[in-house]
Amino acid sequence: MVVVVEIGLGLTGFGIFFSFLGIIFFFDKGLLAMGNILFVSGVSLTIGLKSTMQFFMKRSNFKGTVSFGIGFLxxxxxWPILGMIVESYGFLVLFSGFWPTLSVFLQKIPVLGWFVQQPYIRSLFERYRGRRVPV
Structure with missing residues (x-):
């Protein structure tokens, strides 16, 4: 079980890396498509197939799932630039619930934590949490 999770995390990392390379190489659609496939398969292996299907098919995540799928298509x-714009919107909608957890994690990293705790950056994270922080 641990090996499957490690492979899933590796695939997710490679998916992010290939997507980054696809953007760097002027929206190369082959690298972007490979990055998307690796990312989704990595998430599936990390949290399990049943949990993945439940996550993507939840009513609250339906708009993000459809946007991500249409962007991939x-x-x-x-049309890689338009596809990435639509996919990015779907990604933000799908994973918007994870922003508070990500902000807490980033604040605990030594050098990066100082940057994340700056008022402007902190207000961006707090906005996703649902409450406004005065700047």
Whole structure:
């Protein structure tokens, strides 16, 4: 079980890396498509197939799932910039519930924590949490 999770984390990391390379190489649709496939398969192996299906099929995540899927289809059809814009919107909607957890994690990293705790950056994270922080 631990090996499957480690492989899933590796695939997720490679998915992010290939997506980054695809953006760096002027929206190369092959690298972007490979990054998306690796990312989704890595998430599936990390949290399990049943949990993945429940996550993507939740009513509150439906708009993000559809946007992510349509963006991937647009990317495959040959419009990588438009596809990445639609996918990015879907990604933000899907994973918006994880921003508070991510902000707490980032604040505990030694050098990066100082940057994340700056008022402007902190207000961005707090906005996703649902409450406004005065700047």
């Amino acid at each position: 647009i990317l495959i059809l040959g």
